[in-house]
Amino acid sequence: MSSASTKRRAKEDHYGYLHGYSDVEQERLIHQARFFESSVFAGIDWPASAKRILEPGSGVGAQTEILLRRFPDIHVTSVDRQPKQLARAKRYLAPQIKQGRVKLVEARGEQMPFGESSFDGAFICWVLEHVPQPVDLLKDVLRVLRPGAVLHCTEVLNSSFFLHPYAPATLQYWFAFNDHQWNMGGDPFCGAKLSNHLTAAGFQNIETRVRNLLLDKRMPKAREEHLKAFYELLLSGAGELKKAKRVDDKLLTELEAEWTAAMKDPDAVLFYSFVQARAVAL
Numbered sequence: 192m193s194s195a196s197t198k199r200r201a202k203e204d205h206y207g208y209l210h211g212y213s214d215v216e217q218e219r220l221i222h223q224a225r226f227f228e229s230s231v232f233a234g235i236d237w238p239a240s241a242k243r244i245l246e247p248g249s250g251v252g253a254q255t256e257i258l259l260r261r262f263p264d265i266h267v268t269s270v271d272r273q274p275k276q277l278a279r280a281k282r283y284l285a286p287q288i289k290q291g292r293v294k295l296v297e298a299r300g301e302q303m304p305f306g307e308s309s310f311d312g313a314f315i316c317w318v319l320e321h322v323p324q325p326v327d328l329l330k331d332v333l334r335v336l337r338p339g340a341v342l343h344c345t346e347v348l349n350s351s352f353f354l355h356p357y358a359p360a361t362l363q364y365w366f367a368f369n370d371h372q373w374n375m376g377g378d379p380f381c382g383a384k385l386s387n388h389l390t391a392a393g394f395q396n397i398e399t400r401v402r403n404l405l406l407d408k409r410m411p412k413a414r415e416e417h418l419k420a421f422y423e424l425l426l427s428g429a430g431e432l433k434k435a436k437r438v439d440d441k442l443l444t445e446l447e448a449e450w451t452a453a454m455k456d457p458d459a460v461l462f463y464s465f466v467q468a469r470a471v472a473l
């Protein structure tokens with residue numbers, strides 16, 4: 192094992208989380224899930240017989256709410272390792288919890304307290320990028336899925352990000368953001384490796400789709416909304432990056448100026464790709 196992977200493995204149980212758990216961040220997750228709902232959920236489906244769905248890394252329940260709304264016959268077991276996220280999820284999903292449609296469980300996705308064949312399907316979104324050993328988590332998902340169950344997985348590919356007009360402070364900030372996440376044990380380029388990870392975990396019939404977001408002058412309203420959502424995403428790392436002395440107030444001021452300029456520029460372009468995989472437990 193290389194020293195780099197030894198370092199990443201050593202952090203496995205106590206790794207940090209770039210976005211943090213502030214109220215602002217928890218609301219951002221809810222907004223983000225709703226904002227990207229149509230692109231994330233475009234290809235997500237399970238057969239009618241799939242009633243018991245597992246959602247590791249469920250956070251504040253932002254995707255859980257969408258799952259329950261889109262699939263009225265399912266029950267979701269939402270698992271997160273962070274009690275603060277589950278506390279917010281308990282409030283956010285209060286009506287669905289009362290209806291008996293969701294169960295919140297505090298656990299690491301790598302070691303879930305469920306037996307074999309406990310679930311008919313699984314959904315993972317924006318989680319593996321934060322996990323030092325994503326294959327371990329996927330192996331545990333495979334363990335608790337019944338044979339034939341389908342897993343849907345969505346992940347970032349942060350190297351795909353592009354902004355016009357040219358934005359050097361943003362590029363510097365984005366490098367710090369991704370480099371810091373990498374050094375915390377995460378992987379901001381995880382999307383490109385999804386199929387490799389799923390294969391290593393033992394999943395079969397893996398299909399991947401690259402989802403491209405290209406916002407330009409043809410759709411000014413959608414472009415403005417996406418620029419806002421991405422700026423919020425960038426800022427979600429600012430507290431942690433400042434604490435780690437990876438960015439300073441000067442860079443943050445320049446960053447703000449570049450995004451303000453982009454939002455006013457009729458020729459602005461925003462591009463980003465993420466990756467989705469469908470895999471079967473056999």
Ligand SMILES: C[S@@+](CC[C@H](N)C(=O)[O-])C[C@H]1O[C@@H](n2cnc3c(N)ncnc32)[C@H](O)[C@@H]1O
Pocket residue numbers: 208210220221224247248249250251252253254270271272273276298299300301315316317318321322328
């Ligand atoms: C970016 S949030 C995404 C939450 C949710 N999937 C969504 O899209 O809104 C990532 C979540 O994964 C959780 N997480 C990270 N590593 C985990 C692990 N090993 N097991 C369980 N949850 C984990 C974090 O606590 C956080 O709530």
